Amino acid sequence: MRVLVAGSHGKIGRRLTRRLAEAGHEPVAMIRDEEQADEMAALGGHPLVADLAGDVAHAVAAVDAVVFTAGAGPGSGPGPKQTIDRGGAEKLVDAAKAQGVRRFVIVSSMGADDPASASEQMRPYQEAKRQADDYVAASGLDWTIVRPGGLTDEPGDGRVAVAGSLGRGGKVSRDDVAAVLVAVLADDRTIGLTFEVLDGDDDIPAALAALAVEGDR
Ligand SMILES: NC(=O)c1ccc[n+]([C@@H]2O[C@H](COP(=O)([O-])OP(=O)(O)OC[C@H]3O[C@@H](n4cnc5c(N)ncnc54)[C@H](OP(=O)(O)O)[C@@H]3O)[C@@H](O)[C@H]2O)c1
Structure with a gap:
């Protein structure tokens, strides 16, 4: 599968790019700085320069799926969160629809289900994620x-814990999130699912399969 990774140079993105290549996929590594190209190629990605603040339509050409794991980052204010976390994702959705790319996976955040209960500092981030x-x-x-x-x-x-709502907070390694994203792409039963993920005890493909069965009930 040829997979566009938006945010490929990020901490999840780099792990995802490497894992996709290792799994036999063709990751297209979206970067906004040409100088990151060699690093992404060394991870097995096909570098593609596109800025989520600009035109991204060309990035979606000839891919089978899009994974959005970009973000303006914790140091940014509400504006960049609207432009990148929300607007960048929305642009890629529009581009995918326009070009007939059906599969779209987004890295959101625990807490995006209820931005109103976020701290004042986190609320613009959670609102952008939710939108x-x-x-x-x-x-x-x-x-x-x-x-x-x-x-x-x-x-x-x-190993992870996944559920529509886990009912607790916690941490999860970026490495396991990347593995979850690869497993999601491999299991079409995850289409239409929204779920939280934390470090846990469950084998990733099995946990996703169980989630899909629950979603069918
Ligand atoms: N931090 C947390 O605890 C947490 C929790 C839940 C979810 N998340 C979400 O998980 C995702 C990935 O996290 P991470 O730690 O891997 O983030 P990260 O290392 O900050 O990576 C974000 C990536 O987005 C890219 N990006 C930013 N603006 C862009 C633009 N205008 N055009 C193209 N690319 C752009 C960055 O590019 P450069 O490399 O060029 O800067 C970077 O590669 C994010 O969506 C984040 O919101 C984070």
Whole structure:
């Protein structure tokens, strides 16, 4: 599968690009700085320069799926969160629809289900995430919305806890989130699911399969 990774140079994105290549996919690594191209190629990605603040239509050409794992980052204010976390995702949804790319996976955030209860500092972020999620869910595409808890750089162990709502906060390694994203692309039963993910005890493909069965009930 040829997969556009928006945010490929990010901490999840780099792990995802490498994992996709290792799994035999063709990751198209969206970067906004040409100088990142060699690094992405070394991870197995086909570098493609596009800025989410500008035109991204060309990025979606000839891909089978899009994974959005970009973000303006914790140091940014509400404006960039609207432009990148929300607007960038929405632009890619529109581009995917226009070019007939059906599969769309977005990295959202735990807490996006209820931005009103976020701290004042986190609210613009959670609102932007929620708005992007709502746009994805209304797109008519074959979407999956993945909501991780607090991200860590710990090595992944291939085990997580997933549920529509886990009912608790916590942390999850970026490495395992990347593994979840690869597994989501491999399992079409995850289409139409929105779920939270934390470090946990469950094997990733099995956990996703169980989630899909619950979603059918
Ligand atoms: N931090 C947390 O605890 C947490 C929790 C839940 C969910 N999340 C979400 O998880 C996702 C990935 O997190 P992460 O830690 O991997 O983030 P990250 O390392 O900050 O990566 C974000 C990526 O987005 C890219 N980006 C930013 N603006 C862009 C633009 N205008 N055009 C193209 N690309 C742009 C960045 O590019 P450059 O490399 O060029 O800067 C970077 O590669 C984000 O959506 C984040 O909101 C985070």
